[in-house]
Amino acid sequence: MYAFDFVRPKTVADAVKALQAEDAQALGGGQTLIPTLKQRLAQPSVLVSLTGIDEMKGVCRDGDALVIGGGTLHATVAREARAHYPALAALAGNIGDPAVRNRGTIGGSLANNDPSACYPSAALASGATIVTNSRKIAADDYFQGMFTTALEPGEIITSVRLPIPQKAAYVKFEQPASRFALVGVFVAKHAGGVRVAVTGASNNGVFRWTEAEAALSANFSAAAVKGLKASAADLIADLHGTAAYRAHLIGVLTARAVTAAG
Amino acid sequence: MPKDFGIGAPQKRREDIRFLTGRGVYTDDLKIAGQTYAVFCRSQVAHGRIVSIDTAATLAMPGVLAVFTGEDFKDVGGNPAGWLIKSRNGEAMREPKRPVLAHGKVRHVGDAYAAVIAESYQQAKDAAEQLAADTVIDELPAIVDMAAAVADASNRVHDEIPDNLCFDWGWIEDNRAKVEEVFKTAPHVTTLELVNNRLVPNAMEPRASIGEYFPGTGDYKLTTTSQNPHLTRLLVAAFVLGIPENKLTVVAPDVGGGFGSKIYHYGEEALVLAAAKKLGRPVRWTAERTESFLSDAHGRDHVTKIELACDKQGNFLAFRTETLANVGAYLSNFSTATPTFLHGTLMAGPYKVPAVYVNVKTVFTNTAPVDAYRGAGRPEATFSLERVIDKMCRELNLDPFEVRRKNFITTDMFPYTTPVGLVYDTGNYQATLDKAIEVGDVKGFEARRAESAKRGKLRGLGLSTWIEACGIAPSHLVGVLGSRVGLYDAATVRVNATGNISVMVGAHSHGQGHETVFAQIVADKLGIPESSVEIVHGDTSKIPFGMGSYGSRSLAVCGVAMTKAVDKIVAKGKKIAAHMLEASEADISFENGKFSVAGTDKAKTLGEIAFSAYVPHNYPLETLEPGLEETAFYDPNNFTYPAGAYLCEVEVDPETGKVQVCSFTCADDFGNIMNPMVVEGQVHGGVGQGIGQALCENTHYDENGQLVTGSYMDYAMPRASDVPFYTVDYSCQTPCTHNPLGVKGCGEAGAIGSPPAVVNAVIDALHRGGIKVSHIDMPVSPARVWSAIQNA
């Protein structure tokens, strides 16, 4: 690590102010950022910890949606979302290990937008709204490619509003080493149609598989997607799987998610 | 009923209390007054010529105390290879110098070419970054692929070695023609080309070293993560730095796992000593995890073609192998023994095959050094044999259980001389196979398979019948084979004046449980409570010259030395007792901690004898020295030969290619068992690593020699969810015939026997599912299984 200053404000307003310093950076649970610092791959002047901001924490039901504070731990979501949105709770409960789940936050995960992370698929399939200190961003506009989002420098995710689908499931096929998603598929059946979000697979980060959405909106059953083949174009190819393998897994996992959603 | 005391009791490990409560003291835990920090500059390129290293700016940085480069060590010795192997044509192996710091050239990513010493770790890190920026290295084409390395004479890892070949070894060369004849006329030949995947050892504790120099006496001290402090002392003192051995103390305190990687002496150890001398201050270094990935000696990395000649009934006629074995950029201490005498000599397995010929070409590449890793050579031999046998069974439609059974050496054939130079003293391979079939419930397999099929899963059953040679090693034999060291071990048993006992052993415990098991043995033999026996290890200033722990040798070699020292204690105690009890020595017997005169109730306890030995008021001083302390060195007559049968059941998900191990059954013959709980733990750990090799672990260098799998994000370690509940049976026991404990060694067995069982199970599952795949290289990852299914 390089040396840096550290502040831990108590309000979003103070955090926003602190983040105006040159090369300041927000620190959520640190599960991504701290390893990056340890490898000397980032050199912030000041880390603005968001862990002291109570208004950014918690899971609450708001009509047909679940609102989750940007600083809420994965473990908290796993516990408190269960009664409202079990697919989301299950996703959160299967991120990393207990240590990661008790430090890492939903805001940090969405801000980071790792192409293999789990939460982005839930946000996209739910049709979530990302709420920041200054605006509301629809998930469809928020994710802009691998590690790239609509966030401006210094902008903080204060909460995430996730409409609760009628039926949903997330199926994650683990990359053997990191146990992030080699491919993960989140299927959500809403009153207005089905949304299918795929993570882990694409060079452009999380994306919606629109062919599957159309087929499932017409007939919400595993059989409806059996014949569909996801395109391998622009999919990630690495040591853990070719693009063709990932494309194949998208189909398999989508069918399994539909079955699991019931 | 298991015993609750002494030999054979399932005692919980006394050392675990300190390990599990965070009270272990590892090298990095030690804080020494005046300490300074070393950080190494490591090559970012696989192969390059060092053009210049400008140290001026670095030396001017805050807190920087010294900078070392390869130039500083060009006149000291190299870190030597421990075995001299001769090529088929009689030429000695090529043995390039392995310097403390790279000099002239860097030869693998992570090769250290400079070190910076500073007041704080952060200052040393900053300075090393500066020094790297002020270093000019001309990148050369990387040599990564072994076949290409041998074929291309123009591109050389070491400029003086034209074909990148260390040696071309034939075992046994005289049998080559005979084996060829067998293959010419054999009714059936099965051929298999396979890769034994390179592994990163991944000890939980990274390597760490602290060097100290005491100007008042001229003494040095090295505290380091070592499996064998005396060997490290010999190497760093006598071979590299030229320090008299008696001026250097090497201490290996608690060590958090080694699996082979901490047998060897590494340049960092020499560096911290040299720097401590230069600065007159302690110098410390602890590897970061990335450094461990890049610079610990890796394991395995063989590419092998194996052929099996047999008749149509599956009776083996001959095995023949051609192997390319990677040694990486430099020769690590055991690197030349591992692919040869720990591999070729096992290529007959537990089978009465009449003819075997093994050819190994060992190749230099621009990758980290490769050396012994849990099993060392024997997993490679076992994998080749057990995979080709399985393939043959499928080709000839024979039952893999029956084929092994009919080829086993039978109990009436011991001692049995194999065609690859070993003499197996005893064993019962039929018994372990029968036991595995029984405890693994092979009868119930079909029902389990049907149940898996209902869930859309393909279930398979894999078998491996393995043997290994451990208890390393008879010095007279290994000397003939090229070893430059002896492989005895030593122990001192000191009965203190107040009757408790300190046992100083040459073996080193870095997770195995010696402190418990050795104490059980001594307590049992002396008839005293285990709690009054303390095992001392890991400090050359306290222990006799022993060779450390690896090759499943601690109990079979050092444990035997220890019991021989105990025997000497008893013999001397009898003399003292005879004097005290006014009886003849011949009438004294020793039992349950008491020396007594036969036929009388006259007796002295061990404590009373010890007191008399140290307070010799009434003592035969004219004929007997006072004190009660004995040392024994033990050099084994032969290797020991544990063997067993392993069964693995897997489920393959045909849609995703994912393999789940459902059950794993071990029926092992380890000879006599000292502590069954520790034996089970060793087998669990070994099988876990074997499953890791078979399904998860992949060390991948790209064509530029960059380690793609240089972190846990891409290097897959097995986790709890990847392994089943093991069934471990060790009731088949043919005690070793040539050591008094009758023990064989169990530390590596699991890692040796398990990989082929897993892969055989996967292939079996696919075949039962109608997918005719003859082989998948390890690790059998989901992606590989899926693509094998696509291409079937």
Ligand SMILES: Cc1cc2nc3c(=O)[nH]c(=O)nc-3n(C[C@H](O)[C@H](O)[C@H](O)COP(=O)(O)OP(=O)(O)OC[C@H]3O[C@@H](n4cnc5c(N)ncnc54)[C@H](O)[C@@H]3O)c2cc1C
């Ligand atoms: C061993 C391990 C396993 C893991 N496994 C998984 C897995 O299976 N699936 C998965 O999805 N993830 C996994 N993760 C990642 C984990 O979920 C992280 O917690 C997450 O990616 C980052 O969240 P964080 O709160 O720790 O953010 P940090 O690491 O603190 O920050 C990450 C980035 O987000 C920014 N940031 C943080 N909070 C906010 C905010 N509220 N608003 C704006 N910007 C913010 C930071 O400035 C930084 O750039 C794993 C991590 C580890 C270490």
